[in-house]
Amino acid sequence: MSAVQSRLVIRLFATFVWFTVLAGQFWRNLGGWWGFGAIALIVVVGSLIGLSTQRTNARNRAAARKLVNAGNAANGTPTDRDIARGNTYQAALAPALNWRKFPKTITAFLLLATLSIAWSYYPGASALGVALQLITTLAALFLAVTLTWPELLRTLGGALRWVLALSLVFELFVAVVVQHEVLPFFVDYGTNDVPNAFYWSRGLLLAGGPIEGIVANRNLLGFIALTAIIVFAVQLRAHTVKRNAGLVWLALAIGMLLLTRSATVTVSLVAVVAALLFALWARTVHDQHRRPLYAVAAASVLAVAAALALFSGQLFGVLGRSDDLTGRFDIWGSVTHLALERPVFGWGWVSYWVPWVEPFNDLAVRNGVTYLQAHNVWLDVWLQLGVIGVILFAALVFSTLWRAWFLAVDRPRLGVKDTEPFAASALLPLLLLAALIAQSIAESRMLIESGWVILIVLAVVTKRQQHAPRPMP
Numbered sequence: 001m002s003a004v005q006s007r008l009v010i011r012l013f014a015t016f017v018w019f020t021v022l023a024g025q026f027w028r029n030l031g032g033w034w035g036f037g038a039i040a041l042i043v044v045v046g047s048l049i050g051l052s053t054q055r056t057n058a059r060n061r062a063a064a065r066k067l068v069n070a071g072n073a074a075n076g077t078p079t080d081r082d083i084a085r086g087n088t089y090q091a092a093l094a095p096a097l098n099w100r101k102f103p104k105t106i107t108a109f110l111l112l113a114t115l116s117i118a119w120s121y122y123p124g125a126s127a128l129g130v131a132l133q134l135i136t137t138l139a140a141l142f143l144a145v146t147l148t149w150p151e152l153l154r155t156l157g158g159a160l161r162w163v164l165a166l167s168l169v170f171e172l173f174v175a176v177v178v179q180h181e182v183l184p185f186f187v188d189y190g191t192n193d194v195p196n197a198f199y200w201s202r203g204l205l206l207a208g209g210p211i212e213g214i215v216a217n218r219n220l221l222g223f224i225a226l227t228a229i230i231v232f233a234v235q236l237r238a239h240t241v242k243r244n245a246g247l248v249w250l251a252l253a254i255g256m257l258l259l260t261r262s263a264t265v266t267v268s269l270v271a272v273v274a275a276l277l278f279a280l281w282a283r284t285v286h287d288q289h290r291r292p293l294y295a296v297a298a299a300s301v302l303a304v305a306a307a308l309a310l311f312s313g314q315l316f317g318v319l320g321r322s323d324d325l326t327g328r329f330d331i332w333g334s335v336t337h338l339a340l341e342r343p344v345f346g347w348g349w350v351s352y353w354v355p356w357v358e359p360f361n362d363l364a365v366r367n368g369v370t371y372l373q374a375h376n377v378w379l380d381v382w383l384q385l386g387v388i389g390v391i392l393f394a395a396l397v398f399s400t401l402w403r404a405w406f407l408a409v410d411r412p413r414l415g416v417k418d419t420e421p422f423a424a425s426a427l428l429p430l431l432l433l434a435a436l437i438a439q440s441i442a443e444s445r446m447l448i449e450s451g452w453v454i455l456i457v458l459a460v461v462t463k464r465q466q467h468a469p470r471p472m473p
Helices: 003-022 024-069 080-091 104-118 123-146 149-178 218-238 243-260 263-283 291-318 328-339 377-409 424-439 449-466
Strands: none
Touching (some): 003 024, 003 149, 218 263, 377 424, 424 449
C-alpha cells in the first residue's frame, strides 16, 4: 500500500474514532451495550494497529530525509524529482512522538487512578472504570500521534458533520414520520411512565426544540454543535474548506446549538467568545507589554464570579434554568458531603458512575432519574481521587491551557525571528479548552468519551508543538 493510500485509511479510521467518542450514546441506543462493545473493540484494535505504525513511519521519515538530501551527480543538490518524492513522504507522516516530551501530567493522573483500585470502596467498579479510561486514552493517543495537525482538524470536522447531519435527519424523521417520543432500542424500562431524560428523542424539532439528536441529550448535542462552530469557523478562516460549503455547515451548527436550548452550552459559548477576543487582543501586543491584558482578563473572571454569587437567580432565569440549576445544587451537596468522608485520596476512580454500586445507586436521584455524574468535573475528581486527584487533574488541564494560550497568541518562529504570519488553526486548542473548562462547571463530560479524548489530544499536540521546528500550519 502506498503512503498516500495508507494515510487515507488512517484518516477514515480517525474520523470513525472521532464519531464514536462524540456519539457513543448513538451506538448504545442503536445496538445496546453488546453492540457498543463491538464498536469499542474495533476502536481499540484499530488504535493499536495505528500506533504500531509509528515505528514504520520513523523509517519512512529517514527515507524521506535521504530523498530530499540526495544530490545529483552534477552539483550535489537534490533534483526536483527527489524533492517532490521526499516532500510527499514527509507530508504524509505525522510528527514522531518523543515520549520524553510526553505530558507527564497525563501519566501521573492515570497512575493515581489505577492505584486507587487498592483503596477503592468498590474495587471491581474501579477496575472497570480504569480500564475504560485507559481505552479512551488509547484512542486519544492514536489520534494525537498518528495524525498531522491538518489531519486532526480535517477528521474532527468530518466526524462533526456526520453527527450534526444524522441528528437533523433523525429529528426530522421522528417529528414528521413517527410523531411521538422515541425510546432507545433494546431497552425496556418496565413502565409507561418514563422520565423525559430517558427518551432518545421527544420529537420537538418542528416545535423549535429542545432536540436531543442521535446522542440523546440536548446538552451533549449542544456542546457538539459548539465544537463544530469552532472547528468550522477555523477551517473557513484557514481556507481549508470551500467557502460556500463551509458556510452551510457553520449555519447548520449554529442552528443545532439554538435548537438544543442548552443553558450550559450558552455559558461555554460566552467563554469561547471571551477567549477569542483576548487572544486576538494579545496578538496585537508584544509579549512584553501584555500586563494590561492579563489584568483585564483577571478582573473579568472576578467580575463573572461576583455576578454569579450575587445575581445567580436572575442569571439562571435568563438562561432558562431554575435557581438550583435544575437540581445541580442538590447533587453538588450530596457529592460534597460524601467526598468529605475521604477528602485526600477519595473513594476510588470509577469515571462515569455505575448505578449498581453503592454509593452511586442513590447518590443523585431526581424526578425518578438516577444521575451518574456529579455535574461538575472538579467535584467528581475530588469524590473519586480526593484532593491529590484534583491537584493532578488541574495540572493537566491548566498546563495544557497555558501551552494553548501561547500557541494561539505568539507569532510562529522560523529560526530566531518571529516574522511568520499568525495561523488561524493555532486558535483551535485554546477555544476548545475554553469550552471544555466552562462546561466542566456544570457537567463531568471532560472525564469521559469525547471530553477526555479532546483534552488528551490537545495536551499531547500542544506539548509537541512546544518543540516543533516549524510553526503550526
